[in-house]
Amino acid sequence: MTILVVGATGETGQLVVKQLLDCGEKVRVIVRYPDKLSETILSHQNISIITVGNVLQINKLEMRDYVKDCDAVISCLGHNLTLRGIFGPPFKLVTDVTKLICHAIKENKPQRTIKYILMNTTGNSNKNQRETVSLAEKCVLGIIRLLVPPHRDNEKAADYLRVEIGQDNLEIEWIAVRPDSLLNLEEVTKYSIFPSPIRSAIFNPGKTSRINVAHFMSELIINEELWEQWKGQMPVIYNENSVVEGGNT
Template sequence: MTVLVVGASGATGSKLVEHLLNEKHKVKVIVRSQDKLPESWKINKNLQIITASVLDLSDAEMRAIVSDCHAVASCLGHNLTFKGIYGKPRRLVTDATRRLCNAVKSNNPQNPTKFVLMNTTGNRNRDLNEPISFAQKCVIGLLRLLLPPHVDNEKAADYLRTQIGQNNNVIEWAAVRPDGLINEEEVTDYEIHPSPTRSAIFNAGKVSRINVGHFMASLIYDNDLWAKWKGQMPVIYSTSH
């Protein structure tokens, strides 16, 4: 199958790409610069590198890019710098999600296209009853005021949940919610839950970026796993943490 990955040069997106390539899938990536990409990517015949800013592409260019893709995955995020957090684009993840979904819809594929969004445990799935403490509500409220990327993550997931919904004939989706991200070299055991089993603010768990990439890749090519989690916002923790 052919998969488009945006945010592929990031710490988690690169792991997702590696998993997909290891499984012999064809991958397209949209990156602003090829400078940080592994040399092995540049010579891999199964990888097409598109050098562009995802929000600068025209609608026609976006439609052409996704026209032969069976799945789209977004690992986009904001750089943890002052400009990355408070500068433009404030709605990078949301706007990219909307534009990519619109491109898929305009192509009207015969079979539904999978859309996998990397999100965060700090965002609740409002389709479910996910109670949080008053203290956590206060902290989340502050994050909305002080950290635009948090609002961006919320709005991106809400777009999939409310605008694409559960019964779309063209797009099926899942929003993966990792807890505290860490770096590890190998895939380890991890667990998946429909909702957080601990407080994302006061008792956060850990999950390696390579495990997140593995789970997102598995959602894309494992149809049984997809059937279990599509239309949901699964939470992932590394078992060893």
């Protein structure tokens, strides 16, 4: 199996790549700075590195070549947590790359369905579900949506998959994985998956380790039964202690 990973030099992206390589999969990455990848990844026999100045500068024909022969795509793209990264262009990085890749997949007319996993956030509600959000949280999220472009970008990217790709697309199946507040741990720990948040992303957030997110996304690609369980959905992932402490709040 060959998996294309974008956002591979990020903290979660590198963990995803390593998980897939450890499972014996072939991984193709699109990166601006290959030297940001770990030596373990760079020296692996199953890694293929595509170096580009800016992923948004890739044209449609080039992207068609990059996704050709890929069985799945994982997007761990995000905005840099700096003033320029949060408030400066590109404002629709995640959305535009998601559209570009999906268009390329469809133009290739694959003979099999391609899997697409988008790393998203619990701050984004799944509008296909009746997710309960308090009035206070709606107000805060509305302000964030207005003032913080990356949040709006995350919402638009998931909406594109949810509405434009939809549930019955013969060429692309998708899952948008929603972690809560991210933290770094060295090892995979117990975690739980829910269809919708069980905690308030604003007033009672839980914790999700990046390595657990990477493990879950890798398992979605490798485990066909798990994929069938969650395809077309926006599962929420929490570290186990967040579930115990949070309850159904």
